[in-house]
Amino acid sequence: MSQWLPIAELAGKVRTGELKAVDLVNQAYTTIEDNKDYNAIISLTRDRALQRATEIDQSEHKGRLAGVPFIAKDNFLAFGAETTAGSNILKGFNAPYQASVIEKLEAEGAICVAKANLDAFAHGSSTENSDFGVTKNPHNKSRVAGGSSGGSAAAVTLDFVPFALGSDTGGSIRLPASFCGCVGYKPTYGLVSRSGVVAMASSLDVIGPLARTIDDTAIVLDVISGRDELDSTTIERDDQPYTDLDISLEGQKIGVIKEYKEEGVDEGVKSQIETVIEKLKTAGAEVSEISLPSLPLALAVYYIICPAEVSSNLSRYDGIRYGHSDKDAKTVDEQYLKSRGEGFGAENKRRIMIGTHVLSSGYYDAYYKTAQTVRTKLINEFAEAFSTVDYLLGPVSPTPAFEINSHRDDPMLDYLVDIMTVAANLVGIPAISLPIGSVNDLPVGLQLMGRQKSDRQLLALAKQTEELIK
């Protein structure tokens, strides 16, 4: 049982004065202190959070999320603590402005209490690539929490706060949510502003909430979504709230992805998913198998496009304007080389170099342009699938959380963890990880995907599924 009421109820009680924002913030800090050994948190924003809580308690206009404490992944610029992106190269960096989503949440009375751990620059699927130590799985400390938003997922699962923010470039919200056992939501590309979030791969990056329930997820999405002048890739949202989630499962057309059954899925995970499929059928959903023949290529497409964009986005870390700097460098070039060589971790360097290679003259067509074109093929196949079904269903990950250090000697093993999540980013569609049970006491997540901009319908389906498995 969670110590937190549903978000809408919690904020309601702060608005009426029945609960105090200051007490909620202190309650969050007590829980964080009691669970330090999981290493989910990089820094606390205590002074600012308590000051804001006091102001909210005294204010006439408290907002929809009045007094609700939350945690942001440490690649979100926020006041009150450093923003490190989990990397030594940004250690000591203080944000001159806040991410648009943090501003939107604050405008509704929510309070950022801490910054969560992540793989440095969100490069990874286990949070083992953080320069601040690995985050441990809340269900088993010898296992990973997943990544790259491992700290956010662990923080929600350990009940620090009612919700956390994550970023998802190839599965970084859904995967840790699945490994830890909370809800993780990746919105339609462009629905949520990325202004003030450390860029990874700009044609794939999205921002989204991690929470305990679909209702809590939906209210956060409703506050943070929509067009933002500071991020020109954002799209207009419609007027209907994302909290209107009433649908019937009767007649809903759901396609079970054939290719995801063939990717060496753990038997336990498979049987958990089968159980949910049976329940959906019993409730009247029309479930069929659907094939997306190019899906097995998605990971290769991702590991060209993502590093290419990473190599470009990370060129801004020059050791001159901010971040780690080699003080002994004699020339500008030496300052670049040494500052970046010292500041970036091994996985950052791998991705920067792969990206540099696939974009370089002579290789551009063979790698980058080919990957972009196979991306089109994938998009076309998803469009065709969505002409016969409204939703797609499959696992989030072939296995539950793996042992810490088990992938250390082979980066390809870490990449393969993303095999079922990257397609949604390449296609730009919304996708969710919903906890549906566990195998050997480790949580299993169900992945549901919908058409671009069908976020409300997808959340509605997820809510009905959540009800079914209660």
Next chain:
Amino acid sequence: MADLTRDDVVHLASLAKLALSDDEIERFRGELSRILDYVAQLQAVDISGLEPTSQVTGLLNVERLDEVRSYGYDPKILLDNVPEVEDDQIKVRRVL
């Protein structure tokens, strides 16, 4: 096989402005080769008649007024983040 040589890795690191140790060069040579081998499977895919995708929103020419705005950033915070400052200016190594 995309067998990268030691010189290939040194060249890539120099293009990417990353100083690497000898150990790193050797390690990345094997790891990057394996990754490039994996992604090279795309070269066998039939993509005839398809255009590359660089973005998925379909948004074109997103514009705003070209005007000076104040975002209220505190110059002190900006300068405090700079590794080396002299007289409120960012210090750079000699380029000429």
